[in-house]
Amino acid sequence: xxxxxxxxxxxxxxxxxxxxxxxxxxxxxxxxxxxxxxxxxxxxxxxxxxxxxxxxxxxxxxxxxxxxxxxxxxxxxxxxxxxxxxxxxxxxxxxxxxxxxxxxxxxxxxxxxxxxxxxxxxxxxxxxxxxxxxxxxxxxxxxxxxxxxxxxxxxxxxxxxxxxxxxxxxxxxxxxxxxxxxxxxxxxxxxxxxxxxxxxxxxxxxxxxxxxxxxxxxxxxxxxxxxxxxxxxxxxxxxxxxxxxxxxxxxxxxxxxxxxxxxxxxxxxxxxxxxxxxxxxxxxxxxxxxxxxxxx
Amino acid sequence: xxxxxxxxxxxxxxxxxxxxxxxxxxxxxxxxxxxxxxxxxxxxxxxxxxxxxxxxxxxxxxxxxxxxxxxxxxxxxxxxxxxxxxxxxxxxxxxxxxxxxxxxxxxxxxxxxxxxxxxxxxxxxxxxxxxxxxxxxxxxxxxxxxxxxxxxxxxxxxxxxxxxxxxxxxxxxxxxxxxxxxxxxxxxxxxxxxxxxxxxxxxxxxxxxxxxxxxxxxxxxxxxxxxxx
Numbered sequence: 001x002x003x004x005x006x007x008x009x010x011x012x013x014x015x016x017x018x019x020x021x022x023x024x025x026x027x028x029x030x031x032x033x034x035x036x037x038x039x040x041x042x043x044x045x046x047x048x049x050x051x052x053x054x055x056x057x058x059x060x061x062x063x064x065x066x067x068x069x070x071x072x073x074x075x076x077x078x079x080x081x082x083x084x085x086x087x088x089x090x091x092x093x094x095x096x097x098x099x100x101x102x103x104x105x106x107x108x109x110x111x112x113x114x115x116x117x118x119x120x121x122x123x124x125x126x127x128x129x130x131x132x133x134x135x136x137x138x139x140x141x142x143x144x145x146x147x148x149x150x151x152x153x154x155x156x157x158x159x160x161x162x163x164x165x166x167x168x169x170x171x172x173x174x175x176x177x178x179x180x181x182x183x184x185x186x187x188x189x190x191x192x193x194x195x196x197x198x199x200x201x202x203x204x205x206x207x208x209x210x211x212x213x214x215x216x217x218x219x220x221x222x223x224x225x226x227x228x229x230x231x232x233x234x235x236x237x238x239x240x241x242x243x244x245x246x247x248x249x250x251x252x253x254x255x256x257x258x259x260x261x262x263x264x265x266x267x268x269x270x271x272x273x274x275x276x277x278x279x280x281x282x283x284x285x286x287x288x289x290x291x292x293x294x295x296x
Numbered sequence: 297x298x299x300x301x302x303x304x305x306x307x308x309x310x311x312x313x314x315x316x317x318x319x320x321x322x323x324x325x326x327x328x329x330x331x332x333x334x335x336x337x338x339x340x341x342x343x344x345x346x347x348x349x350x351x352x353x354x355x356x357x358x359x360x361x362x363x364x365x366x367x368x369x370x371x372x373x374x375x376x377x378x379x380x381x382x383x384x385x386x387x388x389x390x391x392x393x394x395x396x397x398x399x400x401x402x403x404x405x406x407x408x409x410x411x412x413x414x415x416x417x418x419x420x421x422x423x424x425x426x427x428x429x430x431x432x433x434x435x436x437x438x439x440x441x442x443x444x445x446x447x448x449x450x451x452x453x454x455x456x457x458x459x460x461x462x463x464x465x466x467x468x469x470x471x472x473x474x475x476x477x478x479x480x481x482x483x484x485x486x487x488x489x490x491x492x493x494x495x496x497x498x499x500x501x502x503x504x505x506x507x508x509x510x511x512x513x514x515x516x517x518x519x520x521x522x523x524x525x
Contacts, residue, residue: 010433017432031462036484063417064424098402098412105404128341129334136330139323143331150389150400204460211492212499226460261461263428268457270436271450278440 002284005277013270020266024258031257039230042199042220043079045171047238049197051084052120053170054163058185059089059096059103061177065203066099071253072201072228073099073175074107075235078250080173081112082239086159088169090124090145092133092180097126097149111247118157125149131184138166138189167193175201182210186217201227225260228253303516310514348373376416379408452486459483 035043049055057077061069080087089104091097100123108115115121124145127133136144141164147153154160166172172190176182182200190198197219202210204224214221222231232253236246309329316326348369355366378384383397385406392398402409441447458464464479475481512518 008436013433013436014429017429021428029462032465033462034465034468034480036480062420064420066417067421067425095412095416098409101400101402102413127334128338129330130337132330132334132337136327136334139327143327144334208487208491209495209499211487212496214488224460257462261463263432264457264461265463267432267435268454270432271439271453274436274439275441275450 002277002280005273006281016266016270017263020262021259024262025255028255029258029261031254031261033226033229033233033254033257035230035234036227038214038221038223039227039234040220041215042076042201042222042231043234043238045197045199045219046076046079046083046085046173049083049085049170053083053085054088054168055080055085055171055173056088056090056166056169057100058172058174058176059091059100060093060174060181061099061203062093062095063099065177067256068203068225069175069177069201069228070099070103071225071256072222072231073103074249074252075228075231076173076175076199076201076222077103077107078111078247079231079235079239081108081115082235084114084120085171087115087121088124088159088163089122090133090137091126092130092184093177094126094128097123101149107249111241111249118152119159122157122159123149131180131188134180134184134188138193141165167196169196172196172198173200174198176206177203178206181206182218183213186210186213190217201231225253225256229257299519299522302522303519306519306521307514307516310510314514345373345377376408376411379406379411384408452490455479455482456486 046055057080059073077087087108089100091100104121104123108121117123125148127144129136129144133144142154145154148157154163162168166189172185174182174185176185182198182202183206185198185200190196194217198217199220199222200210200218201222202224204226207221207223207227210218210221222228232246232250236250241247309332312322312325312329316322316324316329352366352370352373354360356363356370360366380401383399383401383406386397386399386401386403386408387405388395389398389400399406400409402412404410404413439450439453441450459479459482464483467478467480470478476485509518513520
């Protein structure tokens with residue numbers, strides 16, 4: 001057994017991981033979640049703004065991170081939509097603009113009432129320039145975004161009237177997978193202009209580096225799929241669907257916590273087994289070393 | 297000349313940005329410099345595409361190992377490029393029905409949107425998701441409690457791995473005086489105090505290093521942007 005485990009084919013590990021992820025997807029686990037303080041703070045930051053507040057919503061990720069970030073983007077957009085905030089969408093990552101459009105179609109226009117393009121939401125789209133886009137947009141938006149995503153000059157869009165830069169925004173929501181993303185928003189926007197609150201949804205890997213900005217620069221943070229599941233729990237309790245039940249789009253984070261649980265448990269088990277094998281082998285080699293020494 | 301002019305431009309722009317940060321009256325200079333950077337970043341996409349084509353064509357013509365992948369890359373690149381640029385299959389926008397190209401290049405029914413949604417997105421998500429398999433295999437083989445540091449790392453990893461799952465709720469019934477042992481509290485404390493403290497120290501260290509490196513670049517001592525010139 002020890003010999004088998006010490007030379008375990010990695011395809012066996014792959015198979016175990018595949019099963020650990022696939023089974024809870026096919027047979028969802030009934031799990032419950034207790035919202036963390038950070039998720040509650042993120043909710044409060046959006047909830048306490050008066051309806052019609054200006055919110056800039058940045059999609060700073062690509063499809064690779066969608067599995068982790070899309071559920072929180074859905075929940076954050078739905079919450080903003082339920083609060084009737086004016087939404088200014090943009091993206092620091094090129095694929096983010098397409099994800100943004102899909103999310104608007106699937107959440108804002110489908111699940112939130114009263115949204116009309118140009119009146120209370122606008123898509124500014126993606127502009128090249130990485131963090132430089134933020135730097136310009138916070139002081140002179142029109143230098144960076146001459147038109148919206150569809151080529152309409154910003155001056156012809158009713159909700160852009162009087163908006164010269166991002167400084168009048170009441171809240172920034174950044175769903176971010178890396179650089180440029182939430183960290184750059186903190187450094188170039190909410191630090192020099194602290195009147196704007198900030199909520200971020202990030203990958204688990206990135207969240208560690210963003211804790212340093214809580215609570216002074218970042219008002220609330222959703223870290224990884226767990227953050228999304230917690231946020232969905234809060235939003236679903238306050239804003240359920242028309243039939244009083246949570247919307248299916250707002251259960252994705254919770255659904256993905258099942259595979260995450262089993263995958264994490266498998267990881268812990270594998271690490272533990274790997275260590276047991278390692279120490280047993282070390283013990284065995286010491287014994288054989290002593291035996292050889294005694295024989296000499 | 298090939299070396300001097302870029303060094304002068306880099307130094308001048310760098311100093312303008314530094315000055316613009318500290319002197320409000322010069323803020324507009326800094327914004328102009330950043331705007332130039334943003335334009336250059338957009339041009340870099342064209343250069344990037346050109347480089348991609350060149351490298352892949354070289355690979356194919358030399359029949360290097362894996363040249364078939366280079367061919368797939370080029371075919372995929374040109375298919376997406378042509379579908380997007382020519383807005384193939386895009387319906388005109390409602391505002392401008394007489395203009396065939398007025399619709400969104402990435403609209404859901406058009407070939408570009410279809411390829412984006414049903415090929416590009418699943419492929420990139422699959423690539424990212426496959427990490428879980430390799431991480432599991434690597435953890436099984438390499439994550440060993442060989443010394444005190446490794447034991448601390450291992451213990452922290454176990455707490456964070458389990459504490460970030462729904463299993464953390466199993467420790468909820470712990471009495472109030474043992475609340476600090478609840479997994480969610482342990483994870484929150486680890487992240488808020490230990491990880492944040494360490495991250496701040498690293499961030500400050502990196503910032504000092506970046507400042508020193510930036511100064512060398514501004515003064516033209518380091519010229520990484522020149523490549524092999």
